[in-house]
């Protein structure tokens with residue numbers, strides 16, 4: 211599938227900081243929109259339906275998957291997560307740029323569907339720091355942290371399939387790296403599509 215809008219996929223082990231980084235990136239870039247996923251997991255902390263996720267039951271999730279409502283979906287840490295077509299198709303068709311914050315299984319499914327999608331993997335600076343970040347966030351049970359740390363080793367092994375790897379050690383440096391990737395991709399994709407006005411727009415030229 212090919213749409214005029216750019217598609218960025220950000221994946222990372224839980225706690226590496228992808229939601230925080232994507233939030234900071236969106237604040238700097240009004241042309242980016244984040245896709246809100248559907249999940250069968252229960253809300254955590256202050257999470258709200260329709261803001262962090264669309265929270266639905268496993269039965270509702272499976273019915274949506276069977277209807278083909280998702281571009282991708284996967285089971286992650288024992289819960290179901292998916293990117294709905296309705297959430298992003300019209301934006302991409304309209305030339306808007308979209309970011310997906312999803313796991314590596316979903317990222318690889320997206321790359322099969324959208325050859326121009328840019329896959330970015332976020333790494334924590336160390337395993338100890340990853341564990342600390344999960345613990346400091348304060349909304350995840352110790353046994354869930356243990357499960358996510360185990361899964362993190364499998365997830366990091368998939369980083370080789372991504373277009374870029376960003377290490378989230380110093381937060382502002384990682385945001386800058388993401389910004390640079392987004393800017394470079396906008397130029398490249400616009401040039402590939404021979405869209406001169408999009409090239410000028412990406413360069414911020416009149």
Ligand SMILES: Nc1ncnc2c1ncn2[C@@H]1O[C@H](COP(=O)(O)OP(=O)(O)OP(=O)(O)O)[C@@H](O)[C@H]1O
Pocket residue numbers: 222223224225226227228229230231343344346347378379380381
């Ligand atoms: N560079 C950084 N240095 C220190 N702490 C950070 C950094 N980046 C993020 N954090 C903190 O780490 C914690 C985890 O971050 P965040 O929730 O963004 O991770 P995530 O990868 O989106 O996790 P999940 O997949 O579970 O949603 C948060 O408390 C966040 O404030």
Ligand SMILES: Nc1nc2c(ncn2[C@@H]2O[C@H](COP(=O)(O)O)[C@@H](O)[C@H]2O)c(=O)[nH]1
Pocket residue numbers: 221222223224247248251282283284286287291292293311312313314315316317
């Ligand atoms: N394949 C997909 N993975 C998703 C999606 N939305 C989120 N996720 C990933 O799930 C884990 C856990 O998230 P959490 O909010 O429970 O901590 C994390 O890796 C997310 O990136 C999705 O739509 N598809």
